[in-house]
Amino acid sequence: MEKPYQQVPILECHEPLVPIPLEKFAVVSPHPYQQLGAIYSDRSPYYLRQSVVSALLVAQTQLQKQYPSWRILIFDAYRPVAVQQFMVDYTFQQVACTTGLQVSNLSATQRQEIWEQVYQLWAVPSLDKRYPPPHSTGAAVDITLVNSMGENVNMGSAIDELSERSHPNYYVNSTCAEAQQYHHHRQILFKVMHSAGFQRHPSEWWHFSLGDQMWAYLTQANFNDPIVARYGRVD
Numbered sequence: 013m014e015k016p017y018q019q020v021p022i023l024e025c026h027e028p029l030v031p032i033p034l035e036k037f038a039v040v041s042p043h044p045y046q047q048l049g050a051i052y053s054d055r056s057p058y059y060l061r062q063s064v065v066s067a068l069l070v071a072q073t074q075l076q077k078q079y080p081s082w083r084i085l086i087f088d089a090y091r092p093v094a095v096q097q098f099m100v101d102y103t104f105q106q107v108a109c110t111t112g113l114q115v116s117n118l119s120a121t122q123r124q125e126i127w128e129q130v131y132q133l134w135a136v137p138s139l140d141k142r143y144p145p146p147h148s149t150g151a152a153v154d155i156t157l158v159n160s161m162g163e164n165v166n167m168g169s170a171i172d173e174l175s176e177r178s179h180p181n182y183y184v185n186s187t188c189a190e191a192q193q194y195h196h197h198r199q200i201l202f203k204v205m206h207s208a209g210f211q212r213h214p215s216e217w218w219h220f221s222l223g224d225q226m227w228a229y230l231t232q233a234n235f236n237d238p239i240v241a242r243y244g245r246v247d
């Protein structure tokens with residue numbers, strides 16, 4: 013089913029995909045999806061559109077004004093549609109497995125229920141140019157933070173966790189000091205990314221984008237002004 017942000021028109025600007033200067037950031041290595049067997053062929057997950065790389069550097073500079081030796085940790089960036097397909101299929105299997113069900117024995121209703129869960133987290137791997145998966149545009153990035161010791165800053169849930177805890181405001185009303193810290197950490201990440209022009213996925217604390225349909229939709233929602241996306245699918 014089409015999501016509201018997918019109705020945003022795309023006016024492709026043809027800005028190139030460029031490598032992320034990984035030496036300036038922290039990086040999850042090996043790459044999590046390559047480790048699961050995703051094939052990138054002649055592509056690399058460590059690419060983004062040129063202005064998105066620039067904005068990510070601005071966000072890290074902002075972060076380091078407050079926390080001088082913290083860095084942004086890159087989990088994932090550019091994702092070909094074939095990899096998006098691989099990940100939704102992988103997640104389908106995982107969900108079936110954790111529910112104790114065998115994929116070959118699933119009823120149509122069970123399949124549909126599992127797909128609904130998968131698509132709560134993942135975008136549909138559509139090849140229709142009007143509905144590109146966000147990461148296939150080179151404008152979306154999944155990130156977290158590392159502290160001065162190089163340790164992951166605790167956000168209270170793992171990236172790609174299929175649960176309520178992935179919601180950015182999951183811990184907002186918590187009275188427990190530890191949970192309040194998680195929310196505080198998510199806010200540090202959000203504020204530096206937002207100050208650099210990114211929008212955050214409404215259901216995922218780690219997913220940010222700039223210039224794609226979701227970004228345009230969320231920006232428009234804030235300013236009540238029709239905005240188009242400037243980045244469509246990269247072929």
Ligand SMILES: C[C@@H](N)C(=O)N[C@H](C)C(=O)O
Nearest residue numbers: 133134135145146147172
């Ligand atoms: C699941 C997560 N890594 C992600 O990227 N989600 C968005 C919505 C996507 O699939 O584009």
Ligand SMILES: [Zn+2]
Nearest residue numbers: 152153154219
């Ligand atoms: Zn993402």
